[in-house]
Amino acid sequence: MEVQRVLRMNGGDGETSYANNSTVQERAISKAKTIVEDSAVALYCTTLAKSLGIADMGCSSGANTLLVVSEIIDAIDRKCRHLGCPSPEFRVFLNDLPGNDFNTIFKSLPGFYEKLKRDKGPDFGPCFIAGMPGSFYGRVFPTNSLDFVHSSYSVHWLSQVPPELQKGMGGLLNKGNIYMAKTSHPAVFKAYLEQFERDFFLFLRSRSEEMTYAGRLVITLMGRRSLDPSSGECCYIWELMAQSLMDMVSQGIIEEAKVDSFNLPHYTPSIQELIAVIETEGSFHLDRSEIIEINWDPTNDDDNMLDKFTSGWNVAKIMRAVSESMLASHFGEAIMDDLYKRYGEKVAEHLSMEKTKHINLIISLSKKF
Structure with missing residues (x-):
């Protein structure tokens, strides 16, 4: 799988688009808001810079993209007003892979600039926003x-499927699975961890070279509490997808070899694994870390209990928005409606027995002087 070619969130604003099915990501941004704002204000107070370079790595498209930018700008502007000094110039760079729907972002910018001008007044800014396509596993700036x-919700995507998964056991190491699972060979977990360690190290090293001496970095990603990489809290949502695919194999809709040869470029680390890479790379201090939980179906909370089929379909649409491009490139677009229908039904049955949550890790880092 050529990840840079096939990994992208569903574009546009249709029923299966990321823009309309990114409520989990929006909840994660909301829960991380205080950490992001505190880090941004601490940066400004350290430098009192007249011009700030801000990057959102893995920005995707839709309302969440400019929501984060707005929160960072608002926090720094409030601090400037409190200090009685003019706000700095904001240079904002939105980064994602070249296949990202940057056009939707650019079309929304005139309205965003107009709102800034209306809310902040004539003394604000100015603010300049640009797109910077490219993999963040390497230098971008x-x-x-x-x-x-x-x-946010980007670093758990790997630069490639671990190449070791194509070795051993007849050339395919993770047969019947598409990610780490209870039935996966121990070498699968080792391969995924080592790929994540290589990628995250390169992410940190690249950012350290691009950042100023007082730079700050806040990352939110999917992870796990457990030290066990096969823990259901991080893997079961993908096991249900593998089960849906294997059902289609049993009915002759797709070939079993197609499932055996597909693995996700994805890893959900523990906080201990994150910290180990941060310490090994050595460019950043870990200032703060938190673990948060978000329901698989974020609309189904204690105040808004939905029936299992509604929740199952909600989760299926959220997962389709982030995974369809990869699955369609391997299995073909023709089966996608059928696949996600089956998947939604399996999720519904699971949620009728257990309200499962995504585990999210938030870390705030500062560059070492």
């Missing part, structure tokens, strides 16, 4: 050009 970097 010039040296010492960024002051604040944010990334």
Whole structure:
């Protein structure tokens, strides 16, 4: 799988688009808001810079993209007003893979700028926003050009499927699964962890070279509490997808070899694994970390109990928005409606027995002087 070519969130604003099915990500941004704002204000108070370079790595598209930008700008602007000094110039860079729906973002910018002008007044800013396509597993920006970097729900996507999964056991190491699972060979967990360690190390090293001396970095990603990488809290949502695919194999809709040869470029680390890479890379202090939980179906909370089929379909649409491009490139677009229908039914049955939550890790880092 060529990840840079096939990994993208569903574009546009249709029924299966990421823009209309990113409530889990919006909840994560909301829960991380205080940490992001505190880190951004601490950065400004350290430098009192007249111009700030801000990057959102893995920005995707839709309302969440500019929501994060707004929160960072608002926090710094409030601090400037409190200090009685003019707000800095904001240079904002939105980064994602080239297949991202940047056009939808750019079309929303005139309205965003107009709202800033209306809300902040004539003395604000100015603010300049640009797209920067490319993989964040490597350099994207010039040296010492960024002051604040944010990334939400992106770093758990790997740069590639671990190449070791194509070795051993007849050339396919993870037969019948598409991710880490209870039935996976121990070498599968090792391969995924090592790929994540390589990728996250490169992410941190690249950002450290791009950031100024006082730079700050806040990352939110899917992870796990458990030290067990096969824990259901991080893997079961994908096991249900594998079961849906294997049902289609049993009915002759797709070939079993197709399932055996597909693995997700994804890893959900523990906080201990994150910290180990941060310490090994060595460019950043870990200032703060939190673990938060979000329902698989974020609309189904204690105040808004939905029937299992509604919740199952909600989860299926959320997962389709982030995974369809990869699955369609391997299995073909023709089966996608059928696949996600089956998947939604399996999720519904699971949620009727257990209200399951995503585990999310939030870390705030500062660059070492």
